Every structure is written in C-alpha cells, then in structure tokens.
Amino acid sequence: MLASLGNVIATDRTTLDLSQPQRIRAGVAALAPDLIVNAAADTDVEGAELEEQRALTVNGVSVGELADAARERQVPLIHFSTDYVFDGTKTTPYVEDDRPAPLSAYGRSKLDGEERIRRSGCAHLIVRTGWVYAASGR
Numbered sequence: 001m002l003a004s005l006g007n008v009i010a011t012d013r014t015t016l017d018l019s020q021p022q023r024i025r026a027g028v029a030a031l032a033p034d035l036i037v038n039a040a041a042d043t044d045v046e047g048a049e050l051e052e053q054r055a056l057t058v059n060g061v062s063v064g065e066l067a068d069a070a071r072e073r074q075v076p077l078i079h080f081s082t083d084y085v086f087d088g089t090k091t092t093p094y095v096e097d098d099r100p101a102p103l104s105a106y107g108r109s110k111l112d113g114e115e116r117i118r119r120s121g122c123a124h125l126i127v128r129t130g131w132v133y134a135a136s137g138r
Contacts, residue, residue, distance in 0.1 A: 006034070009031055009033065011027075011031070015027060015031075016028070016031075018040055018041075018042075018057075018058045018062040018063075019054070019057060019058055019062070020062075021057060021061045021062040021064075021065045024062055024065035024066055024069060025065055025068065025069045025072070028066065028069035028070075028073065029069070029073075032073075033073070033075060034075055035075055035076055035077075035078070036066060036069070036070050036075060036076070036077045036078070037077075037078045038063065038066055038077065038078070038079045038080065039080045040058075041058065041059050041080070041082075041110070042054060042055045042058035042059055042106075042109070043106075044106075045084070045104060045106040048104065048105040048106040048109060049104065049105050049106075052105040052108070052109070055105055055106055055109035056105075056108075056109045056112055058109070059106075059109035059110050059112065059113045060109050060110075060112030060113045060116060061112075061116070062113075063079065063112075063113030063114075063116055063117060064113065064116030064117070064119075064120060066079075067079075067116055067117040067119075067120035067122045067124065068120050068122070070120070070122040070123070070124070071120050071121050071122035074123075075122075075123075076122070076123040076124060076125070077117065077122050077123070077124045077125075078124070078125045078127065079113065079114070079117055079124060079125070079126050079127070080127050080129060081110050081111075081113065081114050081126050081127065081128045081129070082106075082107065082110045082128060082129065082130075083128055083129065083130045084102060084103075084104060084106055084107035084110060085100040085101075085102050085107050085110055085111045085114065085128065086098065086100055086101060086102070086107075087101040087102070087103050088103070094128075100114075114126050
C-alpha cells in the first residue's frame with residue numbers, strides 16, 4: 001500500500017537499531033524520509049517483565065527519538081502501539097479518550113512511547129491495535 005505513494009525504505013536493525021536510541025536521529029537524517037512509519041517494537045511481552053528497561057528503551061526512549069527526528073524534519077510519524085496500554089476491564093470497546101492503565105511492563109513501555117510522541121510536538125498518528133501480522137514470520 002505505501003509503495004503506491006512513493007519510494008519505501010524498510011529498515012532493519014543494521015540501519016536503524018531501536019536498542020540504540022542515541023543513534024536514531026542520525027539514522028533518520030541519513031535516510032531523509034518524507035514520512036516515518038514505525039511498526040517496530042520489542043514485542044516480547046513476557047520478556048519485558050524480566051527486562052523492563054530493555055522494553056522501555058526500544059518502545060519508549062527510541063520512539064521518542066523517532067518523534068523528535070520527525071519534528072526536526074517536519075515529517076509526520078505513524079506509530080503502531082497496542083491495546084496493552086489498557087487494563088482490559090472495560091466491557092465496551094475502548095476509544096481514543098479512554099484512560100490508559102497498563103498492567104504489564106510491555107504495556108507501560110508502549111504507553112511511554114505514545115507519551116513521548118505526544119510531547120515531541122511532531123505531527124503524528126498513533127494506531128492502537130490488538131495484533132499485527134505478516135505473510136511470514138512470527
């Protein structure tokens with residue numbers, strides 16, 4: 001879908017490593033994108049309970065760096081988040097204005113990323129989804 005809009009540059013850890021937040025802005029500058037779509041995350045929900053700092057670095061700090069880079073370049077950021085930012089107790093579907101209340105380290109790390117995006121002041125869209133999948137892989 002995005003390919004129909006222009007040149008798509010899909011990065012991997014060798015190009016833009018979210019475990020290295022201090023390198024994010026330089027990586028974005030080198031790529032010079034017109035739009036940033038972040039579908040990357042540390043999605044090891046159980047592992048985040050054991051290594052919460054790792055999850056916070058990837059899902060929070062680095063996402064904030066992406067947002068700051070987007071603001072500096074004046075390009076929009078589309079970011080995929082999760083329904084784990086909620087506690088799951090609501091009996092009707094969640095809406096944008098519902099108050100987040102994550103129960104897990106993973107949910108807290110994803111909420112941290114969302115909050116950093118908002119604070120950055122960049123033009124953004126945050127998509128909270130229950131599941132992301134692809135034709136191959138896990």
